[in-house]
Amino acid sequence: MNFLSYPRPLADLITALSRLPGIGPKTAGRLAFYLLQEPEAAEALAQSIRAAKEEIRQCSLCCNFTDSDPCALCQSDQRDHSLLCVVEQPRDVAALEKTGEYKGLYHVLHGTLSPMEGIGPDQLRIKELLGRLEGVKEVVMAVNPTVEGETTALYLSRLLKPMGILVTRIAHGLPVGGDLEYADEVTIARALEGRRQL
Amino acid sequence: MRINYLALRNFRNYIAVDLEFPPGTSVFAGFNGQGKTNLLEGIYYLLHGRSYREGELIRWGERYFHLEGEFALGERNIHIEAYSQGRRKVMKVNGSPVRKLSEYLGTVNAVSFAPDDLTLVKGGPSERRKFLDQHIAQIQPRHIAILNSYNKALQQKNALLKTNLTLRDKQQQISLWNEQLVNFGCKIIANRMELVEPLAQCTAEIYSEISGRRERFGMLYRSLGKNDAREAIALFPSFLQDKQSEEIERRISFLGPHRDDLYFRLGDKPARLYASQGQQRSIVLSLKLAQMRLIKDLKSEYPLLLLDDVLSELDKERQEFLLSFIRTANIQTLLTMTNGEKFPGNSAVFYVEEGKIRRKV
Numbered sequence: 390m391n392f393l394s395y396p397r398p399l400a401d402l403i404t405a406l407s408r409l410p411g412i413g414p415k416t417a418g419r420l421a422f423y424l425l426q427e428p429e430a431a432e433a434l435a436q437s438i439r440a441a442k443e444e445i446r447q448c449s450l451c452c453n454f455t456d457s458d459p460c461a462l463c464q465s466d467q468r469d470h471s472l473l474c475v476v477e478q479p480r481d482v483a484a485l486e487k488t489g490e491y492k493g494l495y496h497v498l499h500g501t502l503s504p505m506e507g508i509g510p511d512q513l514r515i516k517e518l519l520g521r522l523e524g525v526k527e528v529v530m531a532v533n534p535t536v537e538g539e540t541t542a543l544y545l546s547r548l549l550k551p552m553g554i555l556v557t558r559i560a561h562g563l564p565v566g567g568d569l570e571y572a573d574e575v576t577i578a579r580a581l582e583g584r585r586q587l
Numbered sequence: 588m589r590i591n592y593l594a595l596r597n598f599r600n601y602i603a604v605d606l607e608f609p610p611g612t613s614v615f616a617g618f619n620g621q622g623k624t625n626l627l628e629g630i631y632y633l634l635h636g637r638s639y640r641e642g643e644l645i646r647w648g649e650r651y652f653h654l655e656g657e658f659a660l661g662e663r664n665i666h667i668e669a670y671s672q673g674r675r676k677v678m679k680v681n682g683s684p685v686r687k688l689s690e691y692l693g694t695v696n697a698v699s700f701a702p703d704d705l706t707l708v709k710g711g712p713s714e715r716r717k718f719l720d721q722h723i724a725q726i727q728p729r730h731i732a733i734l735n736s737y738n739k740a741l742q743q744k745n746a747l748l749k750t751n752l753t754l755r756d757k758q759q760q761i762s763l764w765n766e767q768l769v770n771f772g773c774k775i776i777a778n779r780m781e782l783v784e785p786l787a788q789c790t791a792e793i794y795s796e797i798s799g800r801r802e803r804f805g806m807l808y809r810s811l812g813k814n815d816a817r818e819a820i821a822l823f824p825s826f827l828q829d830k831q832s833e834e835i836e837r838r839i840s841f842l843g844p845h846r847d848d849l850y851f852r853l854g855d856k857p858a859r860l861y862a863s864q865g866q867q868r869s870i871v872l873s874l875k876l877a878q879m880r881l882i883k884d885l886k887s888e889y890p891l892l893l894l895d896d897v898l899s900e901l902d903k904e905r906q907e908f909l910l911s912f913i914r915t916a917n918i919q920t921l922l923t924m925t926n927g928e929k930f931p932g933n934s935a936v937f938y939v940e941e942g943k944i945r946r947k948v
Contacts (some may be wrong), residue, residue: 502760504747509760536739540763547763573690575732 391493399425450521452497452514454479462494469493475518475545477501477533485531493529496521501537502544510544519548527555534561534579588696588890589659590630591917596653597646599625600942609935612913612920616930617939623923626939627699627893629654633667634696634891636678636688645671656696656698661888665692678904692730694724695882700875701895707874708858708867712848719808719849722878723782726885730778735770740764748838757835765827768843773820775844780816781810783849788869789877797869797908804870805852810844868901876912883916894922898931 395403399421430473447453448460455461459488462468462482472493476482482495498513528549532538546556561579563572572580590608600622615623624640632638633656645652653670668679678685685691706714723730744764747757753872787806794804810819811826823843830842851858851870858870883889892913898906910931913920922931923939930936936947 462790489606503762504743504760509750509752509756536736536767537743540740540743540767543766544760544763545941574728578729 447497447514450517451495452499452517453482467492469544471524472529473521473525473527474529474531475540475542476531477538481531493527498532499517501532501541503537503580513541515545515548517543520553522549522554526553527557530556530558537583588634588888590656590891591659591664592657593626593630593633594653594655595626595629597649598629598644598652598654599646601625601629602646602942603730604942604944605942606937608919608921610919611917612922612931612934614930614934614936615921615923615939615944616926616928616936617923618926622942622944623939624701624895624946627895627921627923630656630891631697631699631893633669634658634688634692635694636669636676637698660692660886668838689724689728690730693730693886694721695878695890697891697893698875698879698882699893699895700871700897702897702900704871704875705867708862708870709853712846713773715849715851716847718874719779719783719786722786722881725882726782727778730775733774733778737768737775737843737845740767741840744768744840748834748840754835758831761831761835765824765831766855766907766940768840769824769827772823772844776810776816776820776823776847779808779810779844780820785881786874786877789880790873793876794869794873797873797905799904801804802866803854804858804873807850807852808845808847811842813882837942865902865905869905872901872905872909876909879916879918889916889918892918892920894920895922896925898922898924898944899928 402421402424403414403417406412406420407414409417424434427578444456445454446456446458447462448455448458450459450463453460453462457464473496474485474491474493474498475498476485477498477500479497479499482497485491485495496514496518498515498518500508500513502508502510502513510551528545530542530545532542542558549556560583561576562583563569563576563580567576589610592608593604593606595604597603604626612786615626617623627744628638628640632644638644651671653668654665655668658665666681668677668682678688680688680691702933707718720730720734741764744761745766747760750757752760783806787808790806791804794802798804807814808816810816811823813819814821826842834840834842851862853862853866853870858866862870879889879892898909901909912918914933924930937944938947
């Protein structure tokens with residue numbers, strides 16, 4: 390059966406699902422049929438999508454997703470408010486939080502500089518960052534090691550350094566527990582460049 | 588690198604062909620359009636994970652292609668498989684899927700020489716840069732990653748130059764991408780500078796032999812319009828600074844190693860403008876043989892040599908030079924010829940006809 394010969398609402402549902410990241414047309418079709426066969430699951434999903442959309446917004450300080458403004462992290466007095474960690478995406482905050490090592494606050498840029506996609510400084514949450522620097526001593530750049538990520542870090546460091554703030558960058562290197570032999574040559578070369586005295 | 592065995596399925600005009608190759612020289616003879624070049628292409632594909640030609644690899648009306656070959660590198664036998672799975676292409680080495688074939692085999696395992704290669708002399712600088720960069724990647728595998736990063740930063744900068752931002756915003760952001768261009772670009776120039784030297788020397792020696800020591804060939808890497816690449820590296824940052832307003836006005840970044848060239852000279856004259864057809868062929872032949880020799884120095888083994896329809900284009904002296912080079916160095920060579928030409932001595936002969944291949948007994 391051809392996709393276009395599905396009833397209109399079903400075809401629309403498949404199209405909407407296949408726009409989600411990581412979901413192709415086939416998976417979208419499977420999900421759509423599942424939802425039709427399980428009306429309760431469909432209702433619950435619809436409700437939670439609506440609730441998430443209505444209740445979650447961006448924290449006015451760190452720009453991470455939150456249901457209370459400022460978010461729990463930004464309000465916490467357990468955290469070091471003089472230390473900020475800049476990340477590209479909200480999911481990067483979750484990755485860093487999993488370590489349990491980091492005690493400072495975050496700032497989510499929601500992207501990197503990328504003129505090809507029409508993203509300049511004004512499209513990122515940079516104004517928000519500049520507005521919350523009072524009392525901040527160090528800003529850690531935890532952007533991805535891509536050309537765009539590095540360029541964004543460079544841009545921010547040019548803004549922040551003249552303000553007397555210490556700007557640092559997380560290290561590039563080998564995955565822990567990984568085999569040197571299986572790492573690609575670019576990673577190994579970067580790790581060599583960043584070697585430290587024992 | 589040697590090839591022992593090749594199997595083609597639904598590749599270009601072949602339905603199913605299984606071939607065993609003797610060491611030394613094999614000639615594939617046939618009229619045009621019978622599949623001689625497709626055969627060489629299949630071998631090249633297995634060794635590099637990609638083709639050097641455009642067009643559909645899957646036989647007309649079929650849904651997949653499958654290539655399989657057994658090669659020998661030193662004492663080791665390597666079994667390589669390549670096939671299409673829907674739109675995806677899969678490569679396997681000794682039965683295990685591999686993502687980047689070059690990590691296992693290096694970037695140049697077969698050197699091919701076809702009539703189109705004359706663009707190395709006559710064509711624009713991009714062909715020559717590509718040849719040089721591919722050669723460098725063989726010795727310095729990181730070169731490719733650096734080129735990719737450079738090109739990414741360049742694309743971003745060009746996109747920025749084409750936006751309608753205010754002059755002040757553009758100036759501020761261009762300097763960021765420029766810093767990345769300098770960072771990666773200087774490494775590119777340094778690699779090219781270092782590795783062009785042995786290539787130039789070896790090519791000049793071979794050219795001199797081919798021309799019976801009557802002509803002198805020279806090769807010069809020119810970066811940012813400078814004959815001395817060290818000077819180019821030192822000046823790159825200030826050049827970008829100086830040309831910034833011109834780049835903004837013209838909305839394109841025209842300065843950097845992506846515009847570099849490799850200049851070929853015969854005597855004192857630029858080869859691109861003054862070399863005759865015969866001289867152009869000699870230059871390309873010298874370049875390819877020099878590449879073979881340098882790979883031999885690096886890996887202590889010659890790559891495969893694939894000669895597509897070029898032997899007949901060389902005059903008698905050059906033919907003899909090439910054939911004696913192959914014989915002396917004991918290089919496994921596969922060459923295609925049109926029916927009726929005189930085949931080189933001591934070679935195995937195969938006839939190619941409508942996608943079928945049979946060995947002459």
